[in-house]
Amino acid sequence: MASTGLPPALARLVRDLCMLPGIGEKSATRLALHILRWPRAKATELAESIASLHEAIGICSECYTFSEQDPCPICNDQKRDRSVLCVVEEPGDVIAIEKAGCFRGLYHVLQGVLAPADGIGPDELKIAELVRRVQGRKIQEIIIATSSTAQGEATAAYLTEILRPLDLQITRIACGIPMGMDLKYADAQTLKRALESRTTY
Amino acid sequence: MASTGLPPALARLVRDLCMLPGIGEKSATRLALHILRWPRAKATELAESIASLHEAIGICSECYTFSEQDPCPICNDQKRDRSVLCVVEEPGDVIAIEKAGCFRGLYHVLQGVLAPADGIGPDELKIAELVRRVQGRKIQEIIIATSSTAQGEATAAYLTEILRPLDLQITRIACGIPMGMDLKYADAQTLKRALESRTTY
Known part of the structure; x- marks a missing residue:
């Protein structure tokens, strides 16, 4: 002890x-x-x-990330591109992407991933909220940025199916060798995905 | 940021x-x-x-470790061997040795190591208190258990000199290859010490 x-x-x-x-x-x-x-x-x-x-911290009623204001500063920022929505699992993902400073659209935080074994189905996630948010808005693209874990992939597949009837572009963030990583240390699954998703040089 | x-x-x-x-x-x-x-x-x-x-936590006025009581439960424990004093740098060292459960004597916490470059000389440590504590008591052995860092070694050497005039046995905990460690991962200094301090089998 x-x-x-x-x-x-x-x-x-x-x-x-x-x-x-x-x-x-x-x-x-x-x-x-x-x-x-x-x-x-x-x-x-x-x-x-x-x-x-x-x-101090609550949840933004638009994108469901952690925030002290509602709507959060990102949802409230009129300079951001409202035609692109990046769907992530958790508020920590929003923080990571914001820190990378490479995305100027809006977010949607699912508050988890599908995990039937743990009793987490679509109703436990902010999926209905996502569909409601997309409908009747001028959103053109949804980037599904869930993790490349089994559960993250399953969630991405489910979302694609749910969102397909709506008339918009659905994309998935790329999987591959992390920048700066020695190829020989990459695991087999990552190598497979990296080869499958190869781009023309 | x-x-x-x-x-x-x-x-x-x-x-x-x-x-x-x-x-x-x-x-x-x-x-x-x-x-x-x-x-x-x-x-x-x-x-x-x-x-x-x-x-909640203060410092024991006998051994200078962290404690909620004064004297601390260890100094107060009449079943412990009062003839052996183990000198350590910090309260964390007392916790580690107690957890190992291999020592039944008392402790003396120096509250640091000699670090002249940082302005820490003998007066900044509980060295005078150690000498006072040893004098006129029935302590037979002092185990110097400072770290095997340069500063810990220098502190051990200084203590040995200070304590030598008092009539008691002064020992130093052994340095060597940590248990369970592969020899080839040990650093050169440790290997040198382990070879020098080899024991007859």
């Missing part, structure tokens, strides 16, 4: 930190000891940042 | 998490998004664990 020999308050923090993804008991102990060495004000600041998170 | 496109409350938490060791902007964003997906009560609990840490 994490708490062996630890002062209770430290053991409690270690236990709580262990609930974060990718943080095991060893890292949690290291982080907790580090926080203990901080000036108290710095620890209080971190605690407040965590405590105020849920209060 | 971490905050590109992030809602301010999320950006603030990412910035605060980045101050933790080994957590870069990418991990911080991932952790913050994960906390946001938690039920609010769980986030509040983590925040409280962090906020209450400094209040």
